[in-house]
Amino acid sequence: MTEEFKPKIVGFLCNWCCYAGADMAGTSRMKYPSNIRIIRVMCSSRINTEMIIKAFQTGADAVFIGGCHFGDCHYVDGNYRTKKRIDVLKRLLSHMGIEQERLRLEWVSAAEGEKFSKTMAEFTDTITSLGPSPLREIKEEAI
Amino acid sequence: MKVGVYICHCGVNIANMVDIPKVVEAISGQTNVAVCKEYQYMCSDPGQNMIRKDIEDMGLDRVVVAACSPRMHEPTFRATVADAGMNPYCFEMANIREQCSWVHEDKEEATQKAIDLVKSSVARASLLEPLQSTEIPVTHSALVIGGGIAGIQAALDIANSGFKTYLVEKEPSIGGRMAQFDKTFPTLDCAACILTPKMVDVARHPNIDLLTYSEVEHIDGSIGNFHVQIKKKPRYVDPDLCTGCGLCAEACRLKGRISSEFDMGIGKRGAIYVPFPQAVPLLYTIDPENCLLLKHGKCGKSPKCEDICDPGAIRFDQEEEHIDIDVGAIVVATGYNEFSPVVKEEYGYGKFKNVMTGLELERIFSPSGPTGGNPIINGTEPKNIVFISCVGSRDKRIGNPYCSRVCCMYIAKQAHLLKEKIPDANITVMYTDMRAFGKGYEEFYERVQKEGIRYRRGNAAEVYEEDDLLFVRAEDTLLGEPYELPADLVVLGTGLVPSPDADSIGQMLHLSRSADKFFLEAHPKLRPVDTVIDGVFLAGAAQGPKDIPDSVAQASGAASHVVNLLVKEKIHAEPIIAEINEDACVGCKTCIVLCPYEAPLYDDEKKVVTINRAVCKGCGSCAAACPSGSIKMNHFKNEQIVAQILEVI
Numbered sequence: 001m002t003e004e005f006k007p008k009i010v011g012f013l014c015n016w017c018c019y020a021g022a023d024m025a026g027t028s029r030m031k032y033p034s035n036i037r038i039i040r041v042m043c044s045s046r047i048n049t050e051m052i053i054k055a056f057q058t059g060a061d062a063v064f065i066g067g068c069h070f071g072d073c074h075y076v077d078g079n080y081r082t083k084k085r086i087d088v089l090k091r092l093l094s095h096m097g098i099e100q101e102r103l104r105l106e107w108v109s110a111a112e113g114e115k116f117s118k119t120m121a122e123f124t125d126t127i128t129s130l131g132p133s134p135l136r137e138i139k140e141e142a143i
Numbered sequence: 144m145k146v147g148v149y150i151c152h153c154g155v156n157i158a159n160m161v162d163i164p165k166v167v168e169a170i171s172g173q174t175n176v177a178v179c180k181e182y183q184y185m186c187s188d189p190g191q192n193m194i195r196k197d198i199e200d201m202g203l204d205r206v207v208v209a210a211c212s213p214r215m216h217e218p219t220f221r222a223t224v225a226d227a228g229m230n231p232y233c234f235e236m237a238n239i240r241e242q243c244s245w246v247h248e249d250k251e252e253a254t255q256k257a258i259d260l261v262k263s264s265v266a267r268a269s270l271l272e273p274l275q276s277t278e279i280p281v282t283h284s285a286l287v288i289g290g291g292i293a294g295i296q297a298a299l300d301i302a303n304s305g306f307k308t309y310l311v312e313k314e315p316s317i318g319g320r321m322a323q324f325d326k327t328f329p330t331l332d333c334a335a336c337i338l339t340p341k342m343v344d345v346a347r348h349p350n351i352d353l354l355t356y357s358e359v360e361h362i363d364g365s366i367g368n369f370h371v372q373i374k375k376k377p378r379y380v381d382p383d384l385c386t387g388c389g390l391c392a393e394a395c396r397l398k399g400r401i402s403s404e405f406d407m408g409i410g411k412r413g414a415i416y417v418p419f420p421q422a423v424p425l426l427y428t429i430d431p432e433n434c435l436l437l438k439h440g441k442c443g444k445s446p447k448c449e450d451i452c453d454p455g456a457i458r459f460d461q462e463e464e465h466i467d468i469d470v471g472a473i474v475v476a477t478g479y480n481e482f483s484p485v486v487k488e489e490y491g492y493g494k495f496k497n498v499m500t501g502l503e504l505e506r507i508f509s510p511s512g513p514t515g516g517n518p519i520i521n522g523t524e525p526k527n528i529v530f531i532s533c534v535g536s537r538d539k540r541i542g543n544p545y546c547s548r549v550c551c552m553y554i555a556k557q558a559h560l561l562k563e564k565i566p567d568a569n570i571t572v573m574y575t576d577m578r579a580f581g582k583g584y585e586e587f588y589e590r591v592q593k594e595g596i597r598y599r600r601g602n603a604a605e606v607y608e609e610d611d612l613l614f615v616r617a618e619d620t621l622l623g624e625p626y627e628l629p630a631d632l633v634v635l636g637t638g639l640v641p642s643p644d645a646d647s648i649g650q651m652l653h654l655s656r657s658a659d660k661f662f663l664e665a666h667p668k669l670r671p672v673d674t675v676i677d678g679v680f681l682a683g684a685a686q687g688p689k690d691i692p693d694s695v696a697q698a699s700g701a702a703s704h705v706v707n708l709l710v711k712e713k714i715h716a717e718p719i720i721a722e723i724n725e726d727a728c729v730g731c732k733t734c735i736v737l738c739p740y741e742a743p744l745y746d747d748e749k750k751v752v753t754i755n756r757a758v759c760k761g762c763g764s765c766a767a768a769c770p771s772g773s774i775k776m777n778h779f780k781n782e783q784i785v786a787q788i789l790e791v792i
Contacts, residue, residue, distance in 0.1 A: 019214070026245040042761055051781070054788055
């Protein structure tokens with residue numbers, strides 16, 4: 001019998017909105033699945049494509065990027081850069097055989113603890129039903 | 144490399160959901176980890192001393208604390224390690240409370256997550272580099288945006304501490320909403336009597352530069368050194384010559400023909416006007432939207448205001464001015480607007496003339512208002528009066544789920560004043576829940592009930608008209624039955640919404656908003672006057688619905704934070720900014736296009752880009768996009784982030 005699939009999700013959250021929103025989910029004790037491992041950056045636009053691809057190559061089943069809502073970016077328009085980058089990268093992922101759904105970008109404000117918690121639950125569900133990342137399988141076969 | 148790792152129990156907050164001995168076991172012996180300890184409260188004095196002692200005894204050069212969010216205690220522990228001689232930027236925090244123990248329910252999973260997060264922090268800490276903060280000189284002056292009671296109080300407090308203060312108000316006079324009120328609850332003080340002396344103090348204060356009829360156009364810079372551009376709109380009146388005599392307003396051909404904004408459209412004014420008699424500054428202003436000469440180029444044979452003004456203060460050729468100021472701190476006090484009840488169609492506002500809002504009734508009460516303080520509504524004295532509470536508040540359907548905090552009490556005050564002026568009036572308040580939380584509020588509510596005002600629980604469903612008479616239909620939720628009341632005046636207890644100016648000011652300062660669209664404070668409990676932008680503070684209803692005492696208290700709080708900053712000669716700036724390797728830079732200018740702060744500058748001689756350290760905010764957008772990889776984002780370098788990725792998967 002195979003072990004129950006527990007997706008590994010890497011989250012890159014901007015310090016000012018989404019990370020604070022995740023903190024807000026915590027202070028409000030809004031429960032969500034424990035799959036995500038959060039890495040804090042100052043702005044979502046700090047995350048380049050190499051980092052996301054590195055996460056998939058290393059065996060992540062999904063990557064979550066969280067930034068501020070448009071107009072709320074702490075750095076004026078960093079989130080617009082993020083949006084552009086992620087949109088392009090999603091298309092690239094398809095070419096690599098990775099389903100686009102495995103990369104998710106969401107705007108979560110510092111006040112939206114509930115949204116963060118719900119998004120985590122929903123994203124974990126999506127990835128659980130998608131199954132392990134194809135890259136992870138290739139990697140495991142190689143080993 | 145010697146990393147010290149400290150796992151905090153946070154009492155039971157973390158220890159209940161994370162198996163801490165198991166985390167310690169997993170981390171001890173990891174690469175570079177010299178010591179791994181656990182303690183009940185790492186942020187307490189003994190906890191911090193433990194870290195200091197280990198740095199000194201064991202020569203630790205990196206420290207990781209796994210505890211609450213770094214947004215909470217990173218500054219605390221940075222100071223701790225700095226005390227012991229370690230570079231504060233070699234400190235790293237793992238968030239195992241807000242983002243682990245508080246949000247997960249399976250202890251085994253939470254423990255595994257905590258282990259992963261601490262490992263990731265250790266890997267990152269091992270690659271952190273010591274950074275030196277730079278010193279920035281502080282401009283010893285402040286800007287206060289908004290001249291309502293909050294802005295007035297903040298400006299006075301800052302100015303009284305000896306600092307130059309610019310108070311910017313978009314209207315021709317300061318005073319804000321409070322100036323529109325007749326009496327204040329629950330003491331029934333006359334609003335003008337307590338407000339106008341403060342307004343005069345502002346105008347006379349040697350440290351306050353009052354800029355009325357002016358708007359903030361542009362803000363850049365950062366804590367200690369903001370550069371602000373202010374637009375001074377033309378009044379078409381020379382402020383040095385106008386004596387405020389008012390002959391011009393008497394003479395204006397349009398006198399009594401233009402809706403007065405100050406009187407909520409009930410009273411009328413001319414094209415040249417002061418919003419109210421006690422305006423500060425007492426300077427007349429010509430409204431260019433309506434003035435015949437400014438709009439059509441012709442006002443009879445000659446403009447009457449100009450003819451009658453002896454000092455010759457009328458200046459039709461006055462142009463708008465742009466003023467540049469430098470300030471070290473900013474207080475945002477943009478206040479609120481009354482909720483527009485037009486969207487609550489069921490109450491017939493705008494359709495039935497005897498349905499009015501709370502602020503409109505306030506102008507009716509005012510002795511300097513359109514009816515001279517007499518309770519005359521559209522020509523008659525009302526006898527059957529119904530107040531409806533929570534209009535635009537606690538209403539999810541229109542997207543305002545919050546309580547506006549002042550309506551219950553202003554309704555009680557207005558009901559009292561109406562009863563005083565019209566003793567035989569039947570007054571009913573249809574309320575949702577009574578919220579009389581402030582000092583003396585509950586007592587006032589009780590007094591009003593004893594005066595014969597009827598309170599019936601349950602909100603109104605509909606206002607309709609039949610044979611020229613209004614009827615209000617409601618359900619009494621205590622009796623559990625529907626009822627109807629005739630009314631010749633229906634007053635809507637309209638709630639508070641943020642001022643529309645909050646949009647532009649918020650964008651200029653990059654301020655966040657909470658779900659209710661009011662400005663978001665840095666911490667809901669402990670930093671209620673700060674914002675996440677250093678050097679920018681909040682006062683009054685800009686941050687959320689507030690009554691006068693709360694607005695004044697918050698304004699004084701904001702002013703004290705401003706003063707705390709302005710007394711310093713220099714502040715330390717975060718060294719977490721981008722740096723360019725000029726040898727690798729090919730001068731493609733990608734970063735210049737991306738940066739919203741104009742931090743990267745192209746050096747024509749060297750054909751490379753350099754970074755202006757003073758304006759870089761450290762977002763890292765440029766570092767992520769640089770095609771040649773020549774931009775290093777301090778504290779968030781590629782290898783530091785990648786090291787974290789490798790540990791968490």
